[in-house]
Amino acid sequence: MTKSQETCTQFISNKDKIEQIIKTMLFHHGEPYATSNQIAKYFDIRHDDLLRKIRLFHSFDELISLRKISERNRIVRGKEYPYFELDADAFSFTCLSITGKKAESFKWAFIQAFKQATSNAISARVAIETNKANTDWIAAREQGKSTRKLLQNKIKEFCLYAEKQRGRSYSSCPYYKLITNAIYSCLGIDISKKGATPRDIYSGNIVEAIEHAELKVIELLDDIMVSKGTRKGIQHQIARKLKYVDVA
Template sequence: MMLVEITGSKNEEQVVTSSRTVAEKFEKRHADVLRAIANLECSPEFTQRNFALSSYKDESGKENKEYLITKDGFSMLAMGFTGEKAFKFKEAYINAFNAMEQELKRIYDERQQWIIEREKGKLVRHILTDTIKMKVADSPNKKFVYPNYTKLIYKILFGKTFNELKLQYQIKEKESLRDYLTSEELKELEEMEMLVSSLIGLGWGYEQVKSFVLQEKTKKLVS
């Protein structure tokens, strides 16, 4: 059982421990920990913010009460735990909370970067489609040019066809593959789409573009 975990809906996550985990680590009965929480002389606002009532099922399937406790809530609760062993567990808990808070910050930073790259990607795709409209000669097959380049880019970047990627990520109808990519993958995608746009702008055809971007990808892999 982990000392702490990240819980909550997206963008509203918190780092918490549970009253059961506290009971186990401090070698106390869970009922005694629940009683200690109930006896804390905290304001209703503090209690609501830092002790979330939850439940779990025991081995028999019976549902029982527990609390999910924040770092501040744990600090308040643990004040009453004394002894050398209790001191060691308090220190371990604080370290675990700090480490998980750093992980949560990393997750938030990654999400923010993902949003930025996703929006940038939309602009880059507009550039690619506009370049195709202006530079590729009109023909009955012109409507296939953009999807063909997109499939080519996916194949070169990820080593899989578009359909294989859809299966890998279990993408439903009307969902976008790009919503399943990381911010780094989105950035790679933007860079290659910009490169393809530039080459089309020079008047290059599909096979020339394909050959060049394959060479560029190979150079990156061996560098």
């Protein structure tokens, strides 16, 4: 194996780096995209230089017209800064245009992460369409909607309880995401497929398990508030409550 092949193999198989990149991946309507800011950060180049490079692509106008690249602006401390959003094709094309030792150390991992995110998005869409034809899944999904609404209301109530215990308000309630992630983690459910909820992409028995777990968490939140228990360590309390929930 040549030195070049060893380098490629090293970066393609770097799972930690790929997983790190996927965690920061952005999505529009379930489709992955990247910003020029992200690319500049990962490849350790100046963002202004990257914007200039992209604008100098001979195919820049065509990429814009096809909406593979979109021009955006963000405001920081009252000042406007331009950036680009790139779909999978434009992202890959841009990555291939970046050279240098530092760039090469990220290029393979970044491309593999984007491919995996795209594959996840496609798999989620296929699963959703398949589930829509399954009557058991439809019934479980409809029942789950009302349970999820009950849980959301209970989390809102718990958030107010936590604010009183904390002695000050939250800028935004952290418990919606924290409790939801704790439930899915306890059930061993993969929530990395962005653009779709687990209820959309998993089979009827897992949808039923989610509902069962959510009902148990509603009970737990009620118990904590009635007994004036602590808001802290809610993930561990959920883990104990859901210890014997079966998703098989």
